[in-house]
Amino acid sequence: MQKSNIPFFSQIFSKTPWKRRAFFLIFDTLFICASLYLAFWIRFEGNVPAEYFPGFYYYLLLAVVIKISTLVTFKVYNFSWGLFGLREAVRLISAILTSFLVFGPVAMLLRNKPPFGGFPRGVLLADFVLTVSLLYGLRISKRIFTEIILKNGNRHTRNKRALIVGAGEAGVQLCKEMQNNPRSEYLPVAFIDDDPAKRNLLICGIKVLGPRQVIPKAIETLNVDEVLIAIPSAKSGQIKDIVEKVRQANKQVEIKILPSLLDLPGGNVNLSQIESIQPEDLLGRDKVDIDFDLIRRFVEGKRVLVTGAGGSIGSEVVRTCLRFEPERLFALDIDETELFVLEQNNKDNAKGHKLRTIVADIRDRNKIRRVYLECRPQIVIHAAAYKHVPVMEEFPEEAIKTNVGGTRLLAEEAMKSGVEKFINISTDKAINPSSVMGASKRVAEELLRTMNALNGTRFISVRFGNVLGSRGSVIPLFKDQIKRGGPVTVTHPEMKRYFMTISEAVLLVLEAAAVGEGGETFVLDMGEPVKIDYLAREMIRLAGKEPDVDIAIVYSGFRPGEKLFEEILGAEEGSEPTGIPKIFKARNRRNYDLKAVMSKVEGLIQLCDNSGNREEVVAMLKEIVPTYRP
Numbered sequence: 001m002q003k004s005n006i007p008f009f010s011q012i013f014s015k016t017p018w019k020r021r022a023f024f025l026i027f028d029t030l031f032i033c034a035s036l037y038l039a040f041w042i043r044f045e046g047n048v049p050a051e052y053f054p055g056f057y058y059y060l061l062l063a064v065v066i067k068i069s070t071l072v073t074f075k076v077y078n079f080s081w082g083l084f085g086l087r088e089a090v091r092l093i094s095a096i097l098t099s100f101l102v103f104g105p106v107a108m109l110l111r112n113k114p115p116f117g118g119f120p121r122g123v124l125l126a127d128f129v130l131t132v133s134l135l136y137g138l139r140i141s142k143r144i145f146t147e148i149i150l151k152n153g154n155r156h157t158r159n160k161r162a163l164i165v166g167a168g169e170a171g172v173q174l175c176k177e178m179q180n181n182p183r184s185e186y187l188p189v190a191f192i193d194d195d196p197a198k199r200n201l202l203i204c205g206i207k208v209l210g211p212r213q214v215i216p217k218a219i220e221t222l223n224v225d226e227v228l229i230a231i232p233s234a235k236s237g238q239i240k241d242i243v244e245k246v247r248q249a250n251k252q253v254e255i256k257i258l259p260s261l262l263d264l265p266g267g268n269v270n271l272s273q274i275e276s277i278q279p280e281d282l283l284g285r286d287k288v289d290i291d292f293d294l295i296r297r298f299v300e301g302k303r304v305l306v307t308g309a310g311g312s313i314g315s316e317v318v319r320t321c322l323r324f325e326p327e328r329l330f331a332l333d334i335d336e337t338e339l340f341v342l343e344q345n346n347k348d349n350a351k352g353h354k355l356r357t358i359v360a361d362i363r364d365r366n367k368i369r370r371v372y373l374e375c376r377p378q379i380v381i382h383a384a385a386y387k388h389v390p391v392m393e394e395f396p397e398e399a400i401k402t403n404v405g406g407t408r409l410l411a412e413e414a415m416k417s418g419v420e421k422f423i424n425i426s427t428d429k430a431i432n433p434s435s436v437m438g439a440s441k442r443v444a445e446e447l448l449r450t451m452n453a454l455n456g457t458r459f460i461s462v463r464f465g466n467v468l469g470s471r472g473s474v475i476p477l478f479k480d481q482i483k484r485g486g487p488v489t490v491t492h493p494e495m496k497r498y499f500m501t502i503s504e505a506v507l508l509v510l511e512a513a514a515v516g517e518g519g520e521t522f523v524l525d526m527g528e529p530v531k532i533d534y535l536a537r538e539m540i541r542l543a544g545k546e547p548d549v550d551i552a553i554v555y556s557g558f559r560p561g562e563k564l565f566e567e568i569l570g571a572e573e574g575s576e577p578t579g580i581p582k583i584f585k586a587r588n589r590r591n592y593d594l595k596a597v598m599s600k601v602e603g604l605i606q607l608c609d610n611s612g613n614r615e616e617v618v619a620m621l622k623e624i625v626p627t628y629r630p
Contacts, residue, residue: 021077025068027138032067033060035130039123055117062110063103067131070099084139092139093132100128162186163224165215165242167193167201167208170258171230174274175204189222212245219249228274229257239281252544257281279475279539289581290507292324298379298514299324305377306331307362307410308384310338313425316502317381319346320510322354330375332358333384362406365413372417380414381513382407383425385441392437397612400621403440404447405605411448415457423513424448424461426521431463432627439621439628446624447601449519450594458518462509463586464500465524474532478539486551488536491558496529512583525582600624 036059040048071077074095079088104124111119162178164171171191178186191198191208192215198208209218218224227246229239239257246255256274299321306321308314309331315338318331333339339357346355358375360367362384385403386392392399407424414422426445429438448459474497481488505524512522537547545551578585604620607613622628 024077028068028071028135029064031134031138032064032131035127035134036060036063038130039127042126043120043122052118055115058116059107059119062106066103067099071095089136092136096132096135100124160186160225161189161223163190163192163218163222163227164188164230165192165212165227166230167191167198167203168231170232172203174228174230175206179204189224190218192218212242215245216249219246219251219253224253226254226256232258236282243277277542279535279542282538291511294514295510296324298510299326301327302378303327303376304329304379304381305375306381306383309333310335310342311383312502314383315342316506317383318342320506322346326354329355330358330377331355332360332371334359334361362410363401365409368409368413372413376417378420380410380419380422382410382423387437389435389437393435396436396614396617397608399436399440400604400608400617404443404601407444408447408601411451411459415455419457421513422457422459423509424459425509426461426463428463428465432629433625434629439625442625443601445521447597449521450597452519458516460513460516460518461521462512463521463523464505465497478536482540482543482551487554488540488551489554489556490533490536491556493533493555495532497532499530508583511580515578515580521586523584523586525584
């Protein structure tokens with residue numbers, strides 16, 4: 001290994017600004033000199049005998065060399081002045097103590113040798129105390145100035161009085177940043193916490209008033225402007241209860257929340273992470289326990305191809321997979337604009353040019369064949385599909401050509417190129433389907449299940465329900481309608497749907513893919529279904545309006561292909577556990593003949609290519625999927 005030519009001190013300080021290094025080196029040197037002088041002055045009560053002065057300057061030089069060298073060795077200068085805290089203080093004191101364990105014996109050995117002369121033992125203790133006091137005082141001075149002097153001076157500029165719900169670690173971090181950040185517009189006025197042991201305690205100088213039952217009174221008496229929910233592990237039931245308590249106050253306030261632990265990087269909390277409460281925070285989903293090591297073993301070092309990568313689900317698959325260090329990730333989509341946005345959004349995650357975007361149509365066999373030959377993927381995650389139910393009812397042939405034909409093409413070329421695992425993203429609408437879209441996805445599932453036995457490529461399907469915030473989903477639609485002043489259109493007052501966040505869905509898909517051995521259809525535990533009417537009313541209230549008063553709700557009736565309730569398993573299926581929380585395996589008792597399935601699928605695709613007659617397409621779909629009831 002080649003040795004560096006950079007001097008020792010330059011190497012130590014190479015990562016910190018030179019002006020700060022020079023500042024602390026100069027002042028540390030002055031304070032070390034002052035400490036030793038004052039130690040002599042204290043030892044002799046202000047009257048130092050003249051006999052000690054000739055050797056004093058040699059001891060002074062020795063003290064500076066030993067102490068500064070020790071401070072450098074302990075990397076005391078590699079810190080932020082404004083963020084000097086307990087860890088930095090421990091490191092500083094450890095460095096000073098070590099320097100005295102060296103300086104003391106050396107001084108005792110040299111005190112009878114010229115030119116050093118005498119050195120009283122009593123000087124050492126006073127010198128140690130003074131050095132610690134002066135060097136620590138210098139480093140803590142900026143925090144004292146910003147946290148006490150400036151904070152008190154700037155209190156009048158902070159115009160948002162904040163009530164923090166949650167006096168745990170996240171709430172305390174949030175409160176500290178509100179107090180210490182000079183750009184913060186928040187003034188924390190109180191904590192709320194259900195832990196009786198914390199009641200009436202002062203945390204960061206702020207009182208814990210009590211449990212969430214006191215929220216309405218606290219909002220009114222303290223003139224609160226915003227309520228900040230600082231409980232990253234909170235379940236939706238807790239969040240709903242807190243929101244309800246806030247609404248009981250005779251004052252309208254804004255409610256904000258920290259993201260869940262799943263979305264909170266490194267467990268660190270700051271003001272930039274708080275966001276307005278969203279409908280998904282109220283939808284009844286419990287915290288998901290994800291086996292990140294399992295996903296990492298599945299993805300790390302692999303070549304991964306994601307189809308439909310520009311869509312809401314596909315783009316999240318790309319973003320998530322990049323976290324687990326694949327060798328290369330290929331993002332394929334027909335929409336070049338979405339691929340451009342995807343590439344820009346993942347610049348920081350795709351270090352080392354791991355991400356490559358590909359514009360291609362999954363119905364173009366020649367292009368897909370070239371993609372497989374050039375990319376040589378080991379894992380394919382297939383998220384490309386037509387998904388909008390009413391539109392596909394009008395154009396069933398397009399649903400078949402993409403959702404069935406495109407899937408078959410990708411699967412056939414995957415087998416030829418030696419792909420290890422092919423994961424098909426499916427939907428709960430494939431169960432007892434009532435729409436062309438759902439039936440087409442069920443055909444794709446069965447096709448891959450029968451193809452699984454052909455060679456070494458393992459085909460796996462994963463079903464889940466509605467994804468919150470995806471393009472075309474109900475939440476963005478409701479937000480737009482509320483923004484325009486209504487009305488908000490709901491299909492039916494009793495319509496229910498399953499919901500899950502995109503990040504949760506993708507992580508569960510990757511877990512299922514990791515444990516799948518081929519031929520399975522996995523079903524994700526979607527929790528409890530949510531009434532769309534309830535969701536619409538909550539979204540109106542979150543916008544500060546009253547349903548049926550400020551914004552009307554209109555029931556529009558069923559659209560083609562829609563069902564009142566979605567199902568998780570088909571009539572002919574059962575389920576069995578996988579050993580992974582929230583993931584089950586559908587147990588399909590029907591046996592399919594590969595040749596028969598392939599022949600019917602080929603006939604269906606040819607029908608769509610040639611005529612696309614809706615009645616004929618529907619009839620053939622019913623033949624392949626007996627549970628399809630249009």
